[in-house]
Amino acid sequence: MLVAFAIVTSGIGQAESGASLSGVRERTRRAIVDTAVAVWSRDWNASLGDVATGAQVSRSTLHRYFPDRRSLVLAAREHALQLLAEAAGAAVQGCATAVEELAALLRAIVEVGDAVIYLYADPTRFGDAVAEDQDDSADLREVVVRAAEDGAIDASAGPDWVVSTLYAIGYSAAEAINHGILPRNRAGDVAVQTFLRGLGRDDG
Structure with missing residues (x-):
C-alpha cells in the first residue's frame, strides 16, 4: 500500500530569519522521525530516549515536537509511507517493460527497508490509522498482468x-x-533474482 503524503507549509513571504528558523525546525523534526523509523524498525520497544539519542537531540527537544510516544509513532508512520511512495514513484521512471517495473519496485522496497518493516511488521500497532490507507495493489496487479502477457x-x-x-x-x-x-548493496539483487528466477538450479 502506497499512500502519498503532502507537507503543507505556510508563511510565504516571511522574514529571512523566520524562514531559516523554520528550516532548522523542519530539519530537527525530520531527524527525529527518520530516527524513529530506523530505531523502531529494529526494536519496537525502544524508548523515546533511545530515539532522541539516535537523532542527537535532547529528550525535551523531542517532546517539543512530539508530546508523547503515540504522536511520534503516527508521525513516523506517515513519514515511512511517504518514503515508500517516493521510492516507488522514482523507481519506475524510465522502465521500458512491465517486468522492469516489477524489478525496480522490488529494489525500491528493499532500499527503504526500514520504512517497510516499520509499517508492516505489525500494522495493528497503528490502530485506526491503518483504515485510512488506500490500497494501491490494483495498480501493481495491472503491472503483473502486463508482465505475464509479455511472457516475462x-x-x-x-x-x-x-x-x-x-x-x-x-x-x-x-x-x-x-x-x-x-549487505544492503547486494540485497536488492538477491531479491530480484529470487522473485524472477526462484531458488532452484537447472544443472541440466
Whole structure:
C-alpha cells in the first residue's frame, strides 16, 4: 500500500530569519522521525530516549515536537509511507517493460527497508490509522498482468499471488539487511533474482 503524503507549509513571504528558523525546525523534526523509523524498525520497544539519542537531540527537544510516544509513532508512520511512495514513484521512471517495473519496485522496497518493516511488521500497532490507507495493489496487479502477457513471468497462480510474493520477498530482504544476513548493496539483487528466477538450479 502506497499512500502519498503532502507537507503543507505556510508563511510565504516571511522574514529571512523566520524562514531559516523554520528550516532548522523542519530539519530537527525530520531527524527525529527518520530516527524513529530506523530505531523502531529494529526494536519496537525502544524508548523515546533511545530515539532522541539516535537523532542527537535532547529528550525535551523531542517532546517539543512530539508530546508523547503515540504522536511520534503516527508521525513516523506517515513519514515511512511517504518514503515508500517516493521510492516507488522514482523507481519506475524510465522502465521500458512491465517486468522492469516489477524489478525496480522490488529494489525500491528493499532500499527503504526500514520504512517497510516499520509499517508492516505489525500494522495493528497503528490502530485506526491503518483504515485510512488506500490500497494501491490494483495498480501493481495491472503491472503483473502486463508482465505475464509479455511472457516475462508466470502468473498462472493469479496476480494476487505474484503481488503477495513480491511484497514478501521485499520484506524478507529488508529484514536480512537489518539482521546482517545480507549487505544492503547486494540485497536488492538477491531479491530480484529470487522473485524472477526462484531458488532452484537447472544443472541440466
